[in-house]
Amino acid sequence: MSELKNDRFLRALLREPVDYTPVWMMRQAGRYLPEYRATREKAGSFMDLCKNADLACEVTIQPLERFPLDAAILFSDILTIPDAMGLGLRFAQGEGPVFDRPVRTEADVNKLFVPDPEGELQYVMNAVRTIRKELNGRVPLIGFSGSPWTLATYMVEGCGTKEYSKVKGMMFDRPDLMHKLLDTVAQSVTSYLNAQIAAGAQAVQIFDTWGGVLTPRDYKEFSLRYMQQIISGLTRESDGRKVPVILFTKGGGQWLEDMAATGCDALGLDWTTDIGEARRRVGDKVALQGNMDPSTLYASPERIRQEVATILESYGSGNGHVFNLGHGIHQHVDPEHAKAFINAVHELSPQYHK
């Protein structure tokens, strides 16, 4: 493997010194980029794009060609695992993801299995290998997975939901079944992320998009516990370097202490938590990634720059900050505004690293 030319992202995640604050954007390869939309059109469906290593590599690299980003993230979907379990993933027009065979009964749960990451999921590992080769040491490559609870919400509901009636119904009334489901998913995520690391991922992020819809008690029992299980099972070294793990629970601002105790290296923060306050709470244990409101990118470049300055100042001097949005970039954002954001982080942050 070629030597890493920009390792600021990895160093910041391990709270080592850097000369400026590294930055990337969740969903940086996405619909806000016209070149992404063109490749997507060429690919056919969204999953066709995920399953074609060359095209997945192409869209992964696209934002790096436009912006001086400090990390690349594998282009894929969080629902690859349940799809590999045979639930029949479709992306219905205007409806978001749909599973043809959702998990509702004890028999459904018993049928679940841990997919072979170099079998049903080999297309993901092929994408990791292709991207890693194409990056050629330019910046580190982030692998990722959805959290077990987040995957479970889609697996049980069968589609997007506002009320979580089915998945919470199972959680409340059949906690034994929910735990069995989550354990199988956690085992699957562990083997999936380890395979991504073996294929070349230099850091991994666990996306707990829906942990924030739980009570504090249920979050610990049904989401955090399984993310901890995954973290305990991960291979944490690759190419002789530590592979940092980032844990991101959207809406998890009240539970940072519990999240920091899982053994992860960094916490992803959404924008509802002040990053300086978060640093005071858990900054002696973990690095922090975040946390500009993605809607700020609808504002003028001047206002975006001001918001970047506010967040940098709130975090303050010293190590352990990776700049990011607090959630994925929105599809109607002007790419020039994304550029203003990234440039502002690079231009305004060196004073905090003297």
Added chain:
Amino acid sequence: MSELKNDRFLRALLREPVDYTPVWMMRQAGRYLPEYRATREKAGSFMDLCKNADLACEVTIQPLERFPLDAAILFSDILTIPDAMGLGLRFAQGEGPVFDRPVRTEADVNKLFVPDPEGELQYVMNAVRTIRKELNGRVPLIGFSGSPWTLATYMVEGCGTKEYSKVKGMMFDRPDLMHKLLDTVAQSVTSYLNAQIAAGAQAVQIFDTWGGVLTPRDYKEFSLRYMQQIISGLTRESDGRKVPVILFTKGGGQWLEDMAATGCDALGLDWTTDIGEARRRVGDKVALQGNMDPSTLYASPERIRQEVATILESYGSGNGHVFNLGHGIHQHVDPEHAKAFINAVHELSPQYHK
């Protein structure tokens, strides 16, 4: 006015002793009740129902006929104020509320005015008077309004949104305009709630449904500040009793200290905060209302009862707890499950009030 026969709700909000924990449910008059659906059908549109004092009274009382609730809440909508400002409210099938004339420009903001609560909004006051008479002292009547920020999101977006691009765009790039809009709305809410109190509302709740989508800084500047302005302007006495004010920001669990400092009497909590922890943080300043996950009502009556027990135990002994859901009751809940919830609160809570 007839004497209040059950004042537990008002006493609990003022942290005075009660013999059991009072309980009501946000959106307790709603689509989960077949009798509501029948009245709604009879009324025509949703706004026709809101504007007919007799029918609004009928649906307000319906849940009290089924369940031993400790409070009634005015049946109305949070968008009555912007509707009275001439924005043209419609409820489009499957789309939720839509404004035909959203507020986008400086000229749009300049056209806004404070509606006369006994003029354009008299139908709301008529409903309050009718309900109060019909209740005949059975339980207290809660009046309510949306928060200025929450109303502003609908007024600027013109419809429901996930990204808040337009309202946040105005907030980021034209904070002067956003403040002008919010100030007009705050003045309108103040006069609207004071008129509800004059018409007979015995407590009022401010619903800040969308404050939780802001950063902590923006929450304080664009949402909390205007709720504080409203609270400062409210008439706090009626029939020789104090009129308590409840502040509810969905997703506001990280900001309880700031919310408690507004001069409100109680905070509504969603289910992502442990109520015992919230009591330790702000329980010496305010009462707490909440906070069972509304999706718990999809579980079995036994499991619902267990969850009620957990929340009662978490709050612990003593005054200052009004039981509620952490958000409105979902439309597909079985009314028998709502009954199990309310009965569990009444049956399990006396031990905490000895």
